[in-house]
Amino acid sequence: MGRINTWLSALPKPTFGLRTKVILIASFLLVLPWIGYKYIQEMEQLLRQGQEQTLIGTTRAVATALNERPKLFSDQASFLESVKVGRDLYAFDLNNPIQLDGKLNDWTDYDDKMLHYGREYVQFSRRPYMDNSIHFRHMIGKYDGYLYASFAVSDEHPILRRKNATRVDRNDHLILAMTSPDGEFYRYVIAAYEDGWVNAWQIRDDITDSANLSIQTQIQGYWKTTPEGYNIELRLPLSFIGNKLGFALYDVNNRQNREIDAIIGTSNTSHQHRLGAVLVPSPEIEQILQGMGHTSTRLWVIDRHQRVLAQTGDIQKSNGVWSTSVKYASQDNSWWSAFEARFLRPLYYRFLLSEPKPFIDTGNDASLIRGVHISQALTGRGYSHWRPSADGKTMILAAAYPIWLDNNVMGAVVAEETTIGIQTLRNRALEQLFNSIIAIILIGTLTLFLFASKISSRIRRLRDEAEQAIDSQGRIQQPISPTRETDEIGDLSRSLAGMVGRLGQYNHYLENLSSRLSHELRTPVAVVRSSIENLSLQATDERSQRYIDRAQDGIQRLSTILSSMTEATRIEQSLQGAEKERFPFNELVTGCVHGYQMAFPNQRFSLDIKQAEIEVIGAPDYLAQLLDKLVANAEDFSTDEDAIEVSLTESTTMALLTVSNRGPLLPKNMSDQLFNSMVSVRPQDKQTKPHLGLGLFIARLITDFHQGTIALRNRDDLQGVEAVICLPKAPAVSNTDMATREA
Known part of the structure; x- marks a missing residue:
């Protein structure tokens, strides 16, 4: 389980921009078609119930016209107790x-x-x-x-x-x-x-x-x-x-x-x-039905033996009362109607809706009509139910109501209608609903997208200004321009602008602090030094001389600190006016390493440089000082038995200088901070002379001046640390330029 959790935690987490999130939120608008479809379904159920009640009302009205009229049934064998097929x-x-x-x-x-x-x-x-x-x-x-x-x-x-x-x-x-x-x-x-x-x-x-x-x-x-x-x-x-x-x-x-x-x-x-x-x-019953047959309904009158006495209407045209709403609806000849008819409606009927299809309904055997509605009506109660057509392509609503004679059921009135009217009305309602919903979704999504794009662009611009305001060393490069917008992003912009301004003032104070301190401390240090020197010229006992020596050592350390602070400030200022030239970098590195061997006679050095010339464009003195700082830093952390390894390699466009030493590894999350001033991780046994962490700071200044990169990292064998400097190589020189240089 632990491995699985570790593997899951190692997976990259998906990132979503503001526009993506807004689009995801806008996707909830897609719920609207489903809600609308459910609403239309409920409406269709209500229309079906209304059609049932209407059809039962129609059968009740016809049955009322036939109730208590024995002459309509006396000649129709309706008084028989039973009917035998074939004989009757x-x-x-x-x-x-x-x-x-x-x-x-x-x-x-x-x-x-x-x-x-x-x-x-x-x-x-x-x-x-x-x-x-x-x-x-x-x-x-x-x-x-x-x-x-x-x-x-x-x-x-x-x-x-x-x-x-x-x-x-x-x-x-x-x-x-x-x-x-x-x-x-x-x-x-x-x-x-x-x-x-x-x-x-x-x-x-x-x-x-x-x-x-x-x-x-x-x-x-x-x-x-x-x-x-x-x-x-x-x-x-x-x-x-x-x-x-x-x-x-x-x-x-x-x-x-x-x-x-x-x-x-x-x-x-x-x-x-x-x-x-x-x-x-019965002709008489047919005449009564003809008078009531001007409706979109197929009507039957049957006797109590379920045989048809009269019939009127055509089931193919029996679409119910709702078909009138569609048939006589106003026609719209606008451009939107033309667009809907040409593009949207075919799309709807391809994936969402279905047109009423021609159907075949052979009807009942007129000599014996069956059905649950017939059985219920012949027992004395009106009833309706839905049945599929003979080919199953549509649903037919059938309703029946009893015909009474002296408290006896003599027959029933049966009415039938299809759901084509409701289906057509539902389709029209869904078309209009989907049209409105599509318009709402498109307008809403476009509005949200534009709003999110504007917000994201403002946030991105503010982010870019914030990134450009402070460089990788934490120095203020340029201020943030506050906006006049009155919303939260405008407030954030003005807050960041004020914060960057205050940080700039503070950084300016910190940058000039070393020069001010060195300037202000030199006079007191000179006074103390002269006083100690004068005091040392007088005859003193051994105990007093020991205190004088300790005071002189402290003054010397303080002078060294002031010199280092002055050096960092001086180098930073002098780099601004330094001139670059084209020179072989490999010769510079070779000469410097030979000098280090004499400067540190007890320290071993290993040099790995290709024989081919590697040229760079820069200031040789400053690059030599860069190498001095790296070697001095490596010598502080290495032992005399282990060699300091210096190597110079090249790629297509870069020269790669590596200074490696065996010793303690870098603390976690400190590799980048060591290039800042006043940062040092030397142990107590290495504090024989004052160190302010300015060596690597100066190395970074020189590297940035030459448009290169510098990095500290633990060696692959985890036996020490290496400093890696990447400098851009000088562009290749053509034959014409070479002849000019030789001349």
Whole structure:
């Protein structure tokens, strides 16, 4: 864990500027689209709830118009306790009239509504019923006052009526039985001589007696033989039909005896009470719905057996009341609207929104509509729920409300609407919201960015002035210009300007302190020295002489200190007027090291210099004095057994002088401070003569004058310290300049 913490602490910490921080703060503005989107979602939920209440109100209004009106339901088989599919027939609404040709092409769109009649609908069979026995597919529909019926019969041995035959029951034939609107029972027979147009014969009593048959021209049809058997299409006026209807096919397979082999049909057509009920959508209810159908809603009225009595409206146009708000919204022809339509809206609908898509909803089977809202309504309470369309591309709101008759539920009103209106309204609201939010974000971010840029530029300018005001040695280079701004940065600028001004005055005092002290102390020192010298000329005892000697030693040390202070001041002043020249630096270093060997006979020296000439531009006397200070400093900290190593190398543009000695290492965080005046880290055993730390200070002054760098550091082997001076090399001399110098 400790290693991990150490590794983490060693990682560089990221730095963020003021503008970056302001941009990060401005990024919180991006929360606004999310807040706006959540708000629009809540609004959409409220609109959905409002649409539910509105749709339930619509069904309640229609149901109120149908309540307690028994005549609307008495003829619609609504009083039956139950409805049996196949026996109780439902007349579907047809989109177009049927062409009676026996081809059944006009019934293709209603193929899913045709019912199959097989074994369970057999009423009589001379032999056991087989899979290949007679069966048929059948449905009825209404259009423009007529009832149409289709029969697709599968019969291996179709037998038609013989020409000139008086009987109609000794061949394949169709019996049609019904009750009239007045409740009277009627039976009709369809029997064809050949393929083609057929009419119905009304049966008054026994079908075997032709005298009991009379033609009924209002009931028309077409008989057509097919490879599977035959097809029959019929048409009869709706005014003929009451609330009972049944069909039965009589099958004859033997051409000799022509006996009936099987009877299969929707119901028993021999007796009125055995007929199935027929439900024909109510014209009266449709008229009521038409009066209320001028809304964007699809309306249904069903009986208690969940069969449709009337219908109006188109689900493709049932967008709800909210679609009106979008449809009749004012159009804006401004440049912003054009920009939004061309750039922003495609962007929104690519990533955020979705356009309402065309959908397909096949609707319910009109003969039996199911749904939880239907079940709830038929139990006596209004209910609404959402369901997906048949293709799942949109949501449809369905609501149902019961229709009452003598405290009994006789049916329900069903209304359906899509959410396209709400979706379109939501999209428009989101577009306007996103437009406003984008404008706010852009303007806010730009304003904050410009504000942060101005603040950061002012702070950066103040930082640059502060850095330029004080050099690396802590001397005041130039004052800080105070600003007139009245904010906190302006206050800071004026405070820093005042502080730098006071520091400049103090530094000026410190810089002149040494010269003033040396000037003021020389006279007292001279007086004391002369007095001690005069005193020493008089005869004194041994004890007094010892005190005189100690006083003379102290005066000598004080004179040395004053000389050092004067030297530092003098060098600093003389460097300002010194002239530079081009000279070989390696020869200077070699000569100086040879002199050090004689000046310090007990100290060993090691010299490492390349034979190639290394030229610099500078003042040789001062560079020699620089080397003197470094060697003297190294000699103070080294022993006589260890050599002081002096080396001179070069790079492309720099000359590198290194003075290295074995000895104590540098204290931590003191390498830079040792170049300041009055700073020294010599131990007590090295204090045999006064040291004010001015040697390295003078070395730094000379290095700065030559535009070089000086540094103290511990050696790589941690056995001592080395001083490294980098001086710029003199630029290369061309052949022309060389010839000029030689001349």
